[in-house]
Amino acid sequence: MRSLLALVSCASLLAASSAFAETRVFIIANQADGYGVDQCLAKGEKCGAQVARTYCQSRDFAQASSYRRVDPDEITGSVPKSGANCSHGHCDEYVAITCQR
Numbered sequence: 001m002r003s004l005l006a007l008v009s010c011a012s013l014l015a016a017s018s019a020f021a022e023t024r025v026f027i028i029a030n031q032a033d034g035y036g037v038d039q040c041l042a043k044g045e046k047c048g049a050q051v052a053r054t055y056c057q058s059r060d061f062a063q064a065s066s067y068r069r070v071d072p073d074e075i076t077g078s079v080p081k082s083g084a085n086c087s088h089g090h091c092d093e094y095v096a097i098t099c100q101r
Helices: 002-020 037-042 046-057
Strands: 023-030 063-070 093-100
Touching (some): 023 037, 037 046, 037 063, 037 093
């Protein structure tokens, strides 16, 4: 009886861990498009939900669970420090979109 309970517990843990493997965070450059979509994504507002979902679906994920602005300091070693990407008062911003299958 104990071995059956242990087997069921292990199966539950494996199923739960595989669900976690189906999440991925994409960091993308958030460039002004003239439609305000960049601000919707960066501020996590409802108007960015469709864009985030479409982005995830284009990468074979079912949905976007979150989206928000990311400081370059949060990204380890891949984004130049603040000021390096600035020209004429415009600096690059980045958005993190979390996708799930």
